Amino acid sequence: MQFFRCTVPTRDSSGVVSRILPAIRPGEPAAVQALVACNDGLRPLAGADGLSGLELGPPLQLYADPAAYEGEPAAARRPYTPKRQLAYPVWDPFSSAVYMCEGHAILRLASDNTVTVVAGDVEERGGTDGPGRAARFTRPACLTADGAGSLYVAEWGVRHPRKLLLPGLGPDASAAVMAAADGAVGGGGQATAAAAAAAVTAEGEVLVSSLQPGPDVIVGLAFDGGISSGAGSSSSSGSLLFATQTAVYRLPLGDPSADPTLLAGAERAAGAVDGRGGDARFFPHTASCWTLPCSHAAAASLLPTVPPGPPPRTLPTDLAALLARQPDGTADVTIMVGDRTFHAHRGLLCARSDYFQQRFGTDFADGSTHQISLPDADPDALEAVLRFAYTGTADIPAVQAAGVAELADRLLLPELREQALAVLEASITAVTVVGLLLWAEARGPAFAGLLSRLKAWYVGNHEAVMREAAEEVRMLAARSLDL
Missing domain, CATH: 3.30.710.10 (Potassium Channel Kv1.1; Chain A)
Structure with missing residues (x-):
């Protein structure tokens, strides 16, 4: 029997996540990619679908959200270099994106490796609820997703979890709109606030709010889509499971006024005792924030049932x-x-x-x-x-x-060439487009389609190219005046 083998430096890694990438060409299946958050960025973990062992690849090239730069053309992309370590990545099927923490902010990673700060500020800390970048976090950790339009996050030294309602009018925002419509007749202040929150979410911003506090600081967090309150009671809203240093609690999400319910352990009563509910004891976990296992029906429905034993x-x-x-x-x-x-x-x-x-x-x-x-x-x-x-x-x-596309063309592998060119196109920036134009022009007829698309990209982002790559533009005029 062969075993997976892979060395991951645990001091440098802060989470693993699998994401679903769309097919490169119509008719092809979507791909699943595993990513490891390390000190030097996000590194793909290859080999999980085979028998040859696991291997960490080079860090992904990340790109900044163009909206982060005023006046930047929509298609231009700049490389994104994290200022702090990326940590606690989580896949959200509702938005088909990975979310993660950096410093005091929450980031979204799109399928094209574009990174967007959706809540908080990487450098500035605080404890403010509100829309998107106006919100502030102390030190977010342990992200989890409910798969229905909301994320939840714990913070170091803080007793209450925070909720991030994602854009797109998820279930909570839709309910807020209905409540606002009903309350508008009576002029209710809470209805006006709900309408404002729903409008923020509909317009594309995350809305951050605080949930009911627990009895102590939270060190672990997970979403549970199953039972949400007492025995025999369930809710489609699910619940949060969170851990303090020595106890585990459930916080139902269907009722905003509900208090957390103790599941196991006891506050400030350390030990290592098996048992039921409050009779169990845990040793304090102070080394790092950790993630509880969860029963996530939405995520589980995406995964095939795998029988025990080696892979087929x-x-x-x-x-x-x-x-x-x-x-x-x-x-x-x-x-x-x-x-x-x-x-x-x-x-x-x-x-x-x-x-x-x-x-x-x-x-x-x-x-x-x-x-x-x-x-x-x-x-x-x-x-x-x-x-x-x-x-x-x-x-x-x-x-x-570029090297793979050129070699694939030389070895008469057109399908691989087109895959490589698709990767190349996804990484175009104002600084690199001139070099790619010259490269594609020199490659011949097989690269004519790429050359045409590069020309269109250049024209559509001409101001950004002139501003950021003036020397490359002069080189273009010198080396290929017709181009």
Whole structure:
């Protein structure tokens, strides 16, 4: 039996999350990507769908929300460099985005790796409720999502959890609108406030509010979509489970005036005692904020039921494992790229690529090992090409997209070339567009579609390019006046 293996520096990591990425082209299935929050950003965790072991990839290239810069064209994107460590990431199926903490703020990560501060301020702390960036947090931690339009967050040294009502008129905002409509006839002040809150949410801002406080500071938090109050009682609103240093509580969300109910343990009564309810005892947990396990019906419905035991054998996972264990004596071709040697199988390469079919011809009968050289290729790009040839998929980092696209075109793998170009297009910025224009123009007819789209992007963001990349524009005029 093979076991997953991966070394993750625990001091540098502060959470793991899986997100669903949309298909690159129509008809393709969505992909699931696991991310680890580390000191240097978010790093993809590859290999969870195969038998070849887990591996941490390079940090994602993150981009700032264009709306954060006044006067910035909508399509222009600047790299986003976190000022503090990203922590406590959580996937929210309601908005199809990952949310996480940075400093004193809550951030949203979109599928195109655009980062937006949705609540609070990274540098400025406080304890203010309100819309979006007007709200303030002391030190947010332990984000959790209910999958229906709301996030919940604990804070270091604070007794009450905070609620973040997401944009899009979720269930709570819709209820607020109805309450406001009913109250408008009587002129109720609370109805006016509800209407204002709903308007904020409808216009695209998160609304932050404080919930009922617990008996002590909160060190763990989770959403439970099942039972929400006493035995035999349930609510579609669910409840929050939260932990203090020595006890666990349930806070029903359907009733704003409801107090937390003790589930297990007792305040300021430490120990390690199994038992029911208040008879149990916990040792204080002071090292870090932690996340309780949760019963999340909305999230669970997205996941397939997996029987116990090893993962099922599939052709892509078996071929990925075959590639990962090379050289194992089965390879009959070696590919030299720079100072690296890749071992592969001629039959598979010929079946997948017309280039290799032409290169090897009919030399299969001699049984000898062939060696070919690609001296001007990028070794990392060839690694992605081989993975695509064996499995039909390739996780292409933005920094490698150009090299993979060029090598895929050279090796007559048009599907991989288009995947790489899609990654490249998603990373365009005002600073990089000129270089990409020159690069695409030099690549020939296979890159004509990309060149046309780059031209349109340049024209649509001309002011940003002139402001941020004046030297590159002069280079463009010098090297390709027609372009």
